[in-house]
Structure formats: C-alpha cells, structure tokens
Amino acid sequence: MRACCWQGVEKVQVDRVPDPEIINPRDALVRITSTAICGSDLHLYGGKVPTMKRGDILGHEFMGVVEEVGKGVRNLRKGDRIAVPFDIACGNCYYCQNDLWSLCDNSNPNAAALEELNGFSSSGLFGYSHLYGGYAGGQAEYVRVPFADVGGLKIESGIEDEKVLFLTDIFPTGYQAAEQCGIRRGDVVAVWGAGPVGQFAVASAFMLGASRVLCIDRFDYRLAKARDLWGAEILNYERDTDDIVETLKQMTGGRGPDHVIDAVGMEAHGTGFYDEYERGKQFAKIQTDRAAVLRQAIQACGKGGTVSLPGVYTGFIDKFPMGQAFAKGLTFKMGQTNTHKYMRPLLEKIERGEIDPSRIISHVVKLDDAPRMYEVFQEKRDDCLKVVLKP
Amino acid sequence: MTMVRMADGAAALDEDAATWGEAGRRARRARSHADPQKEHGRHGATAHESRGEGRNVNAVERALSLAAGAWLASMALKRKDWSALALGVAGGALLERGVSGHCPVYGALGVTTARDERPTRLHGAAATVDAKKAQRIERAMTIHGRGADELYLFWRRLENLPRIFQHLESVTEHDARRSRWVAKAPAGRTVEWEAEIVNEVPGEVIAWKSLPGSQVPNAGSVNFRELPAGRGVEIRVVLEYEPPAGKLGVAVARLFGEEPAIQVREDLRRYKALVEAGELPVSEIPGQGERARVAEFNAQVSRGDTGADLGGFQERAPGEAHEPTHVPTPADAERGINTSEPATWEART
Ligand SMILES: NC(=O)c1ccc[n+]([C@@H]2O[C@H](COP(=O)([O-])OP(=O)(O)OC[C@H]3O[C@@H](n4cnc5c(N)ncnc54)[C@H](O)[C@@H]3O)[C@@H](O)[C@H]2O)c1
Numbered sequence: 001m002r003a004c005c006w007q008g009v010e011k012v013q014v015d016r017v018p019d020p021e022i023i024n025p026r027d028a029l030v031r032i033t034s035t036a037i038c039g040s041d042l043h044l045y046g047g048k049v050p051t052m053k054r055g056d057i058l059g060h061e062f063m064g065v066v067e068e069v070g071k072g073v074r075n076l077r078k079g080d081r082i083a084v085p086f087d088i089a090c091g092n093c094y095y096c097q098n099d100l101w102s103l104c105d106n107s108n109p110n111a112a113a114l115e116e117l118n119g120f121s122s123s124g125l126f127g128y129s130h131l132y133g134g135y136a137g138g139q140a141e142y143v144r145v146p147f148a149d150v151g152g153l154k155i156e157s158g159i160e161d162e163k164v165l166f167l168t169d170i171f172p173t174g175y176q177a178a179e180q181c182g183i184r185r186g187d188v189v190a191v192w193g194a195g196p197v198g199q200f201a202v203a204s205a206f207m208l209g210a211s212r213v214l215c216i217d218r219f220d221y222r223l224a225k226a227r228d229l230w231g232a233e234i235l236n237y238e239r240d241t242d243d244i245v246e247t248l249k250q251m252t253g254g255r256g257p258d259h260v261i262d263a264v265g266m267e268a269h270g271t272g273f274y275d276e277y278e279r280g281k282q283f284a285k286i287q288t289d290r291a292a293v294l295r296q297a298i299q300a301c302g303k304g305g306t307v308s309l310p311g312v313y314t315g316f317i318d319k320f321p322m323g324q325a326f327a328k329g330l331t332f333k334m335g336q337t338n339t340h341k342y343m344r345p346l347l348e349k350i351e352r353g354e355i356d357p358s359r360i361i362s363h364v365v366k367l368d369d370a371p372r373m374y375e376v377f378q379e380k381r382d383d384c385l386k387v388v389l390k391p
Numbered sequence: 392m393t394m395v396r397m398a399d400g401a402a403a404l405d406e407d408a409a410t411w412g413e414a415g416r417r418a419r420r421a422r423s424h425a426d427p428q429k430e431h432g433r434h435g436a437t438a439h440e441s442r443g444e445g446r447n448v449n450a451v452e453r454a455l456s457l458a459a460g461a462w463l464a465s466m467a468l469k470r471k472d473w474s475a476l477a478l479g480v481a482g483g484a485l486l487e488r489g490v491s492g493h494c495p496v497y498g499a500l501g502v503t504t505a506r507d508e509r510p511t512r513l514h515g516a517a518a519t520v521d522a523k524k525a526q527r528i529e530r531a532m533t534i535h536g537r538g539a540d541e542l543y544l545f546w547r548r549l550e551n552l553p554r555i556f557q558h559l560e561s562v563t564e565h566d567a568r569r570s571r572w573v574a575k576a577p578a579g580r581t582v583e584w585e586a587e588i589v590n591e592v593p594g595e596v597i598a599w600k601s602l603p604g605s606q607v608p609n610a611g612s613v614n615f616r617e618l619p620a621g622r623g624v625e626i627r628v629v630l631e632y633e634p635p636a637g638k639l640g641v642a643v644a645r646l647f648g649e650e651p652a653i654q655v656r657e658d659l660r661r662y663k664a665l666v667e668a669g670e671l672p673v674s675e676i677p678g679q680g681e682r683a684r685v686a687e688f689n690a691q692v693s694r695g696d697t698g699a700d701l702g703g704f705q706e707r708a709p710g711e712a713h714e715p716t717h718v719p720t721p722a723d724a725e726r727g728i729n730t731s732e733p734a735t736w737e738a739r740t
C-alpha cells in the first residue's frame with residue numbers, strides 16, 4: 001500500500017510499504033477513506049518528539065471501512081464505516097473505565113520507555129513515535145486498529161466523511177479543552193491559537209455557555225475564521241497589542257478572562273529577544289519546550305480561573321509563573337484528549353446539525369500530496385487551516 | 392525473643408519518629424513493607440529461623456533512628472511514670488539500629504531499605520539465600536477488574552507461573568507444598584531446583600523457597616491486597632536468588648539478562664495486559680529490520696498460547712463462581728458495547 005512516512009526532520013514521503021494485517025484478536029483492519037494532518041503532526045515533522053524512526057507511518061486522524069476483524073471483535077464487521085480515536089485504549093483498565101482513555105495502562109507496547117521518561121506510561125497513539133507505541137499511523141491506504149471493539153465508532157448515517165472525520169481528534173480536543181474549564185453561563189474564555197484545535201475550543205466554549213470568547217493568533221485568515229464561523233472576538237498579537245496580558249485585562253473590565261485555553265503548545269511563536277533566548281535554550285536542550293503562550297495564559301487568567309492546555313508539551317520549561325498561579329488560585333487541566341469519551345455525544349451534535357466541523361477544512365487533496373501539504377500547513381501558507389487527505 | 396519484642400516496639404514507634412519530613416517518609420515506606428502485625432511470618436518462613444546481622448538500614452534512616460532514639464531516651468529520663476520504661480526500651484532499640492545500621496525487624500522479615508547496600512535476608516545456618524550474595528527483585532502493580540481471590544488462585548497454581556515469567560520453563564507441583572522448577576538457561580540448557588511453599592494465606596500471600604542443595608538458592612513471595620471501592624488489587628512480587636559462583640553463575644546471570652529487575656517488570660506488565668485487556672499490545676511497521684523482529688515476536692506471543700493460557704483463569708475449580716468483573720460504564724452503554732459479555736480473553740479458546 002501507499003503511506004505517508006516520516007523520513008527525518010521536515011522530510012516526509014509517500015512510500016510503498018507492506019499492507020498491515022490483523023495481529024491481535026481485538027484488531028480491525030480498516031481501508032481508509034479520509035485522513036488529516038494534525039497540528040500535532042507538525043511537532044513530529046519539526047523533529048520535536050523523540051524516538052521517531054525513518055519509515056514510520058504518520059497520521060492519527062482517520063476514518064474508513066472495516067475490511068476484516070479479529071476474532072475478539074464482535075461489535076464490528078466487514079463493511080462497517082468507522083471513525084477511530086487517535087488514542088489507543090483497552091477499555092478495561094482503571095483509566096479506561098473512568099473515561100481517562102488517553103491514560104490507558106495496556107495499549108502501549110513501549111510502556112517501559114515512556115515510563116522511563118515520564119515516570120508513568122500512557123496510552124499508545126497512532127503514528128506518534130515509538131515512545132507512544134510505534135503504531136503505524138493512518139495517513140495511508142490501510143491501517144490496523146488495535147482494540148477496535150472499544151475504539152471504532154460506527155457511522156451509520158450517510159453523512160459525509162468531512163463532517164465526522166474530526167471526531168477522531170481535534171473536535172473532541174477542543175471540546176475537552178473547553179469542558180475542563182468548567183464554564184458557567186456568562187464566563188469569558190480566552191483561546192490562544194486559531195488553528196484547528198483553537199477553532200473547536202472556541203466553538204465548544206460557546207456551546208458550553210461562554211458569553212464571550214477571545215481568540216489570539218497572528219494569522220488574520222485564521223482569526224477571521226474564528227470570528228466568522230463561531231463568533232469569537234479576535235486579537236492579532238503582532239498588530240493589535242504589545243502587551244497581550246494587559247490588553248486582555250482591559251477587554252474584560254479588569255478581571256481577566258475567567259478561563260484560558262492554550263491551543264498552541266510547545267512550539268509557540270514568540271517575538272523579540274525573549275524568543276531568541278528560548279529558541280537557543282531549546283536548541284541547546286536546556287529547555288525542551290517554548291512556553292510563551294503558557295506564561296501569557298497564566299498571567300492573563302482571572303482569579304479562580306482554569307488554565308486548560310490542549311496544546312502539547314513534552315519536556316521542561318522554566319520561568320513558570322508559579323507564584324502568580326498560586327496567588328490567583330488557578331486550576332490546571334491538561335493532557336492528551338480522552339477521545340473515546342466525546343465521540344458519540346459529539347457525533348450526535350453533528351447529526352442534529354448543531355455544528356458542521358467540515359467548515360474549517362481549507363484543503364482536500366490526494367494522499368500523494370501529503371509532503372507538499374505538510375510544508376504548506378507548517379508555514380501557514382495558502383490560507384491553510386486544515387488539510388484532508390484522500391488515499 | 393526479647394530482641395524481637397523490642398524490635399516490634401521500635402517499628403511501632405517509628406510512627407512518631409516518622410512524622411518529621413523526608414526521613415519520616417522513608418521510614419513510613421519501610422514500615423509499610425514491614426507492618427509487624429500483618430506481615431510477621433508471611434513473606435518468608437524465616438522470621439524464626441534467623442536474624443540478620445548485616446546492614447539493612449540506609450544512611451538517612453540511620454540518622455533518623457539515632458536522632459529519634461536519642462530523643463525517646465531523653466524523654467524517658469524526664470518522665471517519671473511507667474511509660475518511661477517503654478520509651479526507654481524503644482529508644483534503645485532505635486539507638487541500636489542507628490548505630491549498627493541493622494534493624495532486627497527488617498532482617499527478620501526479609502525487608503531491606505538499604506537500597507544501595509547489600510540486601511540482607513535469610514542468613515545464618517538455616518538460610519536459603521546467602522544475604523551477602525543475594526539479588527533481590529521487588530515489583531508492585533495494580534490489577535483492575537479482578538478480585539484478590541481469583542488472582543490468588545491463578546498464582547497459587549505454581550504451574551501457571553511460567554505463563555507470567557518468561558525465564559521459567561516449567562513448574563511441576565508434586566503436592567500441595569513441594570514443586571520442581573525448571574528455568575531456561577542459555578544455549579538451550581536449563582537450571583532446575585526443588586522448592587516448597589513456606590507460607591500461604593488464601594487471597595493474601597504465597598511464599599516459597601528452594602530446598603537446601605539447590606544450584607540456585609532462591610525464594611519468592613507474592614502479596615495480594617484488595618483495594619476499597621473497586622480500585623483493584625495490589626500485587627507485590629519479591630524474588631531473591633543467590634547467583635552461584637563459577638560457570639553456572641555466568642549462565643544464571645545471562646539467564647536473567649543484564650537487568651533481571653527489568654525483565655520481571657516487563658513480565659508483570661505483560662501479565663497485567665493479558666489479564667485486563669485480554670491481549671498484549673503489539674505495534675507493527677512491517678518489513679523494518681529490528682522492528683519487524685520485535686513485531687514478529689510479539690505477534691507470536693500474542694497469537695500463540697500465552698494469551699489463551701491465561702484462560703488459566705477459566706481453569707478455576709468447578710463450582711467456583713466467576714463474577715463478571717468488567718464494570719459497565721455509561722460510556723460503554725452509550726457506545727453500544729455489551730459489557731455484560733465476558734471479556735475477550737475468554738473468547739480465544
Ligand atoms: N491534547 C491533545 O490531545 C491534542 C490533540 C490535537 C492537537 N493538540 C495540540 O494542539 C496544538 C494546536 O494544534 P493545531 O492543529 O491547532 O495546530 P496549528 O499549528 O495549526 O495551530 C497552532 C496555532 O497557534 C498559533 N500560535 C503560535 N504561536 C502563538 C502565540 N504565541 N500566540 C498565539 N497563537 C500562537 C499559530 O499561529 C497557529 O495558528 C498543538 O500543540 C497540537 O499538538 C493536542
């Protein structure tokens with residue numbers, strides 16, 4: 001089959017690789033009909049996630065048609081159309097049973113290595129480095145789906161792929177980011193990043209009762225989407241302000257946003273001397289993550305608020321304004337999305353027509369165009385917001 | 392006997408000594424291994440057999456013992472009532488422990504907190520494992536969705552242990568106490584020994600040790616603790632062995648690999664995955680060197696008997712009820728998953 005493979009820093013390639021096959025009883029083999037490039041893939045692309053190997057198949061947002069199931073899978077059969085969560089989870093361990101799917105104890109074959117790094121292991125992920133299990137990803141013609149009996153969500157209506165594809169990651173990710181803020185009616189929420197995750201965080205914050213959502217980025221075309229699609233108030237941090245924290249405070253009657261969402265993560269773009277300093281440290285491996293957004297978010301967050309981090313961090317940061325966080329009594333919520341928890345309820349919202357996730361798609365191209373689209377998506381060229389690939 | 396009583400007193404009084412900070416935390420951890428009431432005579436057979444003389448108390452704890460001992464002793468001097476005597480005795484025990492670096496309780500129970508120093512256990516004439524040479528492996532894990540009794544039954548059938556520990560080839564039970572163990576050695580060879588169960592409390596603990604004359608003297612135990620509110624079962628495994636000298640020693644070292652503790656840890660991790668998820672997680676990218684070999688190995692293990700073997704759970708004595716243990720969640724119901732069905736490992740036979 002053909003698959004989009006990681007070949008090194010900023011190098012991906014569509015290669016011919018052997019077809020996957022069923023290995024375990026709870027596996028399903030899926031012929032992929034649609035797949036996408038995620039902001040998280042850009043961390044791999046940029047070489048920021050360790051233990052990628054040449055030839056690893058990328059991709060963790062995908063859906064398709066079941067070709068074959070293992071003998072332990074009784075709720076799916078050949079021909080079923082399914083969307084597959086990006087985290088792989090067994091369904092039986094303590095964490096799965098408590099809806100903390102991304103913390104599954106039993107789905108990461110390289111749990112020992114991740115435990116070495118983080119003290120504990122977490123779930124396996126599709127196409128996301130060997131630390132997370134070394135599973136082949138879904139930017140391919142076929143994929144093997146472990147624990148398909150608890151992961152695979154059947155899509156029974158004739159609804160098109162584009163509307164449900166993002167149930168596999170970014171819609172639940174944005175939703176979880178907003179949900180874990182514990183938004184109450186009237187709350188003001190600020191979202192850093194108008195990328196796909198930021199877009200769904202904005203939309204979800206409104207769904208959950210926010211009265212205003214402020215969205216911060218430097219790309220006008222992305223900010224415009226956040227405004228036009230969901231009704232966000234937008235802030236271009238390069239043009240509209242030179243002190244984002246103060247500006248947010250002034251926009252909220254001196255209170256600061258009730259909750260803040262960092263939908264950017266460890267590769268936050270910064271400006272000026274401080275950014276050079278951080279890049280230098282990241283390069284020298286003194287600090288692994290660039291934390292400009294996280295620091296701003298903590299500083300801007302109103303008293304008693306929640307700092308919610310869908311944006312990914314993998315290592316260490318310094319100059320963490322702990323004293324401010326403490327003084328304001330902030331709550332921190334973070335982690336990989338427990339995608340399984342949200343898929344069905346969000347599917348229902350889509351089917352009821354309450355939201356149309358396909359509206360963030362900017363490009364639908366052939367799988368073979370993946371290498372070019374990684375570049376375009378990374379550089380935010382061509383008004384690129386979300387790329388869907390068709391194998 | 393006096394010694395043991397004093398020692399128990401010292402362990403109990405650690406509680407007070409332990410309330411102060413970091414050193415206290417260490418002492419608490421040590422004590423949680425050595426709860427005198429619960430664990431006495433449980434882990435090994437040898438509480439009465441011998442008393443260690445080596446060092447099993449680490450430096451921080453020694454300092455703490457010294458300080459606490461001195462404090463208790465001084466309290467005893469100040470007090471005028473009968474409790475002074477008790478304090479004095481306990482203080483004396485802590486002082487002894489601080490000075491000698493040896494705690495009689497730890498020695499007797501086979502527990503050491505002196506991590507970087509030599510493990511101390513079971514020495515003296517009746518010992519199974521020579522403490523000066525012993526290698527000790529300890530690992531705790533939590534299993535969700537099964538009761539302690541059920542897990543205990545699986546382990547109590549020692550013949551099941553090779554399904555967990557990859558370096559074991561077989562265990563044959565002669566009777567309720569005695570068994571013959573065969574472990575894999577390099578070049579297709581094996582090492583064998585006879586062992587006996589020295590302690591068992593159904594649903595709680597199994598301890599065994601090799602009989603005198605074994606090529607590789609060894610002892611082991613597994614404790615089960617059912618957690619409240621359906622939080623699962625904590626399992627703690629302790630293995631000790633004394634690598635023989637000479638050629639055989641080299642073979643045994645290789646048998647356990649460079650890092651026996653890691654091997655045991657990974658064995659237990661696989662066991663947990665098989666019990667909870669019904670299969671081992673396996674990744675694949677076909678056709679890539681080392682990667683392919685690992686995948687192939689995992690695939691064999693997974694396709695082959697290991698998983699089905701854990702259907703060993705099904706081999707429980709007739710009449711013993713199998714409580715459905717997969718607790719259905721609302722999310723399950725929402726996703727249309729039928730959780731009342733047995734979990735997948737039972738479907739593999
Ligand atoms: N927690 C999860 O499970 C999960 C799932 C999916 C994605 N993510 C993470 O979410 C993050 C965003 O993903 P995405 O797909 O939207 O990526 P993206 O790269 O398309 O979007 C990131 C956006 O952040 C903006 N940005 C960069 N620096 C900024 C700054 N200093 N201030 C404000 N905005 C800034 C960029 O301009 C860009 O528009 C990534 O870190 C990704 O890994 C996490």
Ligand SMILES: [Zn+2]
Nearest residue numbers: 038039040169
């Ligand atoms: Zn993603």
Ligand SMILES: [Zn+2]
Nearest residue numbers: 090093096104
């Ligand atoms: Zn799990």
